[in-house]
Amino acid sequence: MFCRKYLGEKASWLTAMVLLSSLHFNFQMRMSVPDPYLIFFMTAGFMCFYAFLVEKRKFWILLMYLCFGLGLLTKGPIAVALPGLIMLLFLIWTKRFHWAMIRSFQIPAGIIIVLLISLPWYWLNYKASNGLWTEGFFFKHNLQRFSDTMEGHGGFFLLPLIMVIAGLLPLGVFCIQAMFLAWKQRANEVLLYCLSIVLGIIIFFSFSQTKLPNYTAPAYPFIAILLGFLLSELEGMNLSLKKVKWAFGFYTIIAFALPAAVYFGLKADRNVQDAAGVWIWFIPIPVGALIGWYFIRKNELSKFILSMALSFILSNFLFFAKAYPGVYGINPVAGSLELLKNKPDLVYYKMMNSAYIFNMQRLVPAIQSQDSLSVYLKKHPDALVISRKQFEEEIQSAGNLVPVFEQKDTFENPITVIYKSVR
Known part of the structure; x- marks a missing residue:
C-alpha cells in the first residue's frame, strides 16, 4: 500500500x-x-x-x-x-x-x-x-x-x-x-x-x-521498493541493454552454479550427503535464466524480468516443500530425541544446541564447571549429559562418562555429543 x-x-x-x-x-x-x-x-x-x-x-x-x-x-x-x-x-x-x-x-x-x-x-x-x-x-x-x-x-x-x-x-x-x-x-x-x-x-x-x-x-523492503520502481520504468528509460546484459550475465553464472553448489556442498558434509539429490529442486533457476536470455534477444524486457522472478518463485516453493525438510531433518537434535525422551536426569555441560529446549518442551539445567558436574553425577548416576566435542576432556575428567551419541550440527562446525554415566 x-x-x-x-x-x-x-x-x-x-x-x-x-x-x-x-x-x-x-x-x-x-x-x-x-x-x-x-x-x-x-x-x-x-x-x-x-x-x-x-x-x-x-x-x-x-x-x-x-x-x-x-x-x-x-x-x-x-x-x-x-x-x-x-x-x-x-x-x-x-x-x-x-x-x-x-x-x-x-x-x-x-x-x-x-x-x-x-x-x-x-x-x-x-x-x-x-x-x-x-x-x-x-x-x-x-x-x-x-x-x-x-x-x-x-x-x-x-x-x-x-x-x-x-x-x-x-x-x-x-x-x-x-x-x-x-x-x-x-x-x-x-x-x-x-x-x-x-x-x-x-x-x-x-x-x-x-x-x-x-x-x-x-x-530488503526498501531496496525492493527501489527495484520495483526501476523495473516499472525499465521500458520507458534510456537504459543501456549492455548494462542489463552485464548484470544478467552475472546472474546466469549464479543460476547455473546454484544447483551444483547445493549438490557438492551437501556431498561434502558427511551428515547430509545422502540428501544431495535435493539439487534437482533448483533446476527451474537455470531454466529461467535461459528463458531470460531468449527474451533479452527479442528486447522484451518485461518478459525477461518475469522469467527470472517466476523461476525463483517456483524454486522457493520446491525448496520449502521438498528440499529444506529433507535436509533439515538430518540434525543432531532430531537424531537424539528418542534417546533423551523421558529422561529425568538430563543436564548440559557449558553449551548445547538450543533447539533441544524447543523440541523437548522442557528446561535442561546447565552445569558450568567440572566440579559441579562431578557432584551432580555422584547424586545422579543414571544421568545423561549433552555437550560439545570441544569439552570432551573436561567432561570425562569429571566422572566415568562414555559418549552414546555424536553428530556434527548441520552446516555448522560444532559437534553435539551426549554422554552417559557408567557405574
Missing part, C-alpha cells in the same frame, strides 16, 4: 514480486526467531514516519511509536536506535530539522508509548534473572556484537552490501542500478527516503564487527 500510494500500482506489484522471488527473504520470514518481527515493525515504523511527513496526521506518528515499541520488545534497542538515526539524518538532509518539526513528533508521548510496551517485559526478566538476562541481552547481544566479532561471524567492510544483493536474488542483481536511479531522481522524495534507509542500514552494519545476513534484512 505504501508503494502503491507514493510510486504507483505497477511499482507496487513489482516490489511484491522482488520480495516473493527472494529465497532469503522468504526463508527469513519463516524462521522462529525475532528477526521477522523486527523487520515488520521497523518497516512499518519507517513507513508511518514518511506518511506523517507527507500528511501531517498525528495518527501516523503515534502508530510509528507503537511499531518501534513492539520492535524494541522484539529485538532490543536496535529497533529504535537505528531507525532514529536514519530518520534524523534524513531530516537534516532534507532541511526539515527545526524546532517546529521536532515539536510535531510528540516525543514525550512517544517515549511513554514505547516504554509502556517494552519496559514491563525487560523489568520482569531483570527481576527473574537477577539482572543476568538483561545484562547479557543488552551488553553481549547488542553492544558487544557491534564492537567485537562473535561466533566467527566477521567479514570485510563491503560484506553487508553483498549480503543485500545476494539476499534479494534474482532481481537483486539490479540493486546497484536501482540505487543509482534513486539518487538521480532524488527530487522524488520517497525514492530519496528509501535510499536513505537502505544506505543507513548497510553502512551501519558495515562498521559492525559481527556480520550476519539477517542483520541487513530490514533493508
Whole structure:
C-alpha cells in the first residue's frame, strides 16, 4: 500500500514480486526467531514516519511509536536506535530539522508509548534473572556484537552490501542500478527516503564487527521498493541493454552454479550427503535464466524480468516443500530425541544446541564447571549429559562418562555429543 500510494500500482506489484522471488527473504520470514518481527515493525515504523511527513496526521506518528515499541520488545534497542538515526539524518538532509518539526513528533508521548510496551517485559526478566538476562541481552547481544566479532561471524567492510544483493536474488542483481536511479531522481522524495534507509542500514552494519545476513534484512523492503520502481520504468528509460546484459550475465553464472553448489556442498558434509539429490529442486533457476536470455534477444524486457522472478518463485516453493525438510531433518537434535525422551536426569555441560529446549518442551539445567558436574553425577548416576566435542576432556575428567551419541550440527562446525554415566 505504501508503494502503491507514493510510486504507483505497477511499482507496487513489482516490489511484491522482488520480495516473493527472494529465497532469503522468504526463508527469513519463516524462521522462529525475532528477526521477522523486527523487520515488520521497523518497516512499518519507517513507513508511518514518511506518511506523517507527507500528511501531517498525528495518527501516523503515534502508530510509528507503537511499531518501534513492539520492535524494541522484539529485538532490543536496535529497533529504535537505528531507525532514529536514519530518520534524523534524513531530516537534516532534507532541511526539515527545526524546532517546529521536532515539536510535531510528540516525543514525550512517544517515549511513554514505547516504554509502556517494552519496559514491563525487560523489568520482569531483570527481576527473574537477577539482572543476568538483561545484562547479557543488552551488553553481549547488542553492544558487544557491534564492537567485537562473535561466533566467527566477521567479514570485510563491503560484506553487508553483498549480503543485500545476494539476499534479494534474482532481481537483486539490479540493486546497484536501482540505487543509482534513486539518487538521480532524488527530487522524488520517497525514492530519496528509501535510499536513505537502505544506505543507513548497510553502512551501519558495515562498521559492525559481527556480520550476519539477517542483520541487513530490514533493508530488503526498501531496496525492493527501489527495484520495483526501476523495473516499472525499465521500458520507458534510456537504459543501456549492455548494462542489463552485464548484470544478467552475472546472474546466469549464479543460476547455473546454484544447483551444483547445493549438490557438492551437501556431498561434502558427511551428515547430509545422502540428501544431495535435493539439487534437482533448483533446476527451474537455470531454466529461467535461459528463458531470460531468449527474451533479452527479442528486447522484451518485461518478459525477461518475469522469467527470472517466476523461476525463483517456483524454486522457493520446491525448496520449502521438498528440499529444506529433507535436509533439515538430518540434525543432531532430531537424531537424539528418542534417546533423551523421558529422561529425568538430563543436564548440559557449558553449551548445547538450543533447539533441544524447543523440541523437548522442557528446561535442561546447565552445569558450568567440572566440579559441579562431578557432584551432580555422584547424586545422579543414571544421568545423561549433552555437550560439545570441544569439552570432551573436561567432561570425562569429571566422572566415568562414555559418549552414546555424536553428530556434527548441520552446516555448522560444532559437534553435539551426549554422554552417559557408567557405574
